[in-house]
Amino acid sequence: MRSFVVCVLMLGALAVLHVPTTPTLVAQDKKKDKDKGGAGTIEIHEGKDGKFRFTVRDAEGKFLANSGANNFATEKEAKEGVVHFQAAVAKAKVVTLPKDDKDKKDKKDK
Numbered sequence: 781m782r783s784f785v786v787c788v789l790m791l792g793a794l795a796v797l798h799v800p801t802t803p804t805l806v807a808q809d810k811k812k813d814k815d816k817g818g819a820g821t822i823e824i825h826e827g828k829d830g831k832f833r834f835t836v837r838d839a840e841g842k843f844l845a846n847s848g849a850n851n852f853a854t855e856k857e858a859k860e861g862v863v864h865f866q867a868a869v870a871k872a873k874v875v876t877l878p879k880d881d882k883d884k885k886d887k888k889d890k
Contacts (some may be wrong), residue, residue, distance in 0.1 A: 820844070822865075824858045827851070832858035834865070 820838045828832060830852035836844040847865075852858040 822862050824855060824862070826855075834858055834862050836865075 786795060820836065821841075823835045823837065824832055825835065831853065833840050833847045833851050834844045838844055847858070847861060851863060852861055864872075
C-alpha cells in the first residue's frame with residue numbers, strides 16, 4: 781500500500797511539472813517554427829546579371845546579411861560560399877573598433 785501511495789504522488793508531481801504554463805504561446809511558437817524553419821534561412825538567388833548571391837534572414841524573415849559584392853558564377857559556387865560564411869561566423873569573435881582605427885582603416889583601403 782505504501783508503494784502505491786508513493787507511485788500516485790510521483791505521478792501527480794510529474795503531471796504538475798509537465799503541464800505547460802502558457803499553452804497558447806507554445807502552440808504559436810511551434811507554428812512559427814514550422815512556418816519559418818526555426819532558426820532562419822540562407823537564400824540563394826540568381827540576379828539579373830546571371831550571377832548568384834545569398835541572403836541571410838532570421839526566423840521571422842528579417843534581413844540580416846547578404847553576400848555583398850561577392851557574387852558567384854554558379855549555384856554550386858554560391859553554396860560553397862555559404863559553407864565558408866557559416867564556418868567563419870561560427871568561429872568569429874565580435875570586436876568593436878575604436879572610431880580612430882576604423883577611420884584609418886577606411887582611408888587605408890581607399
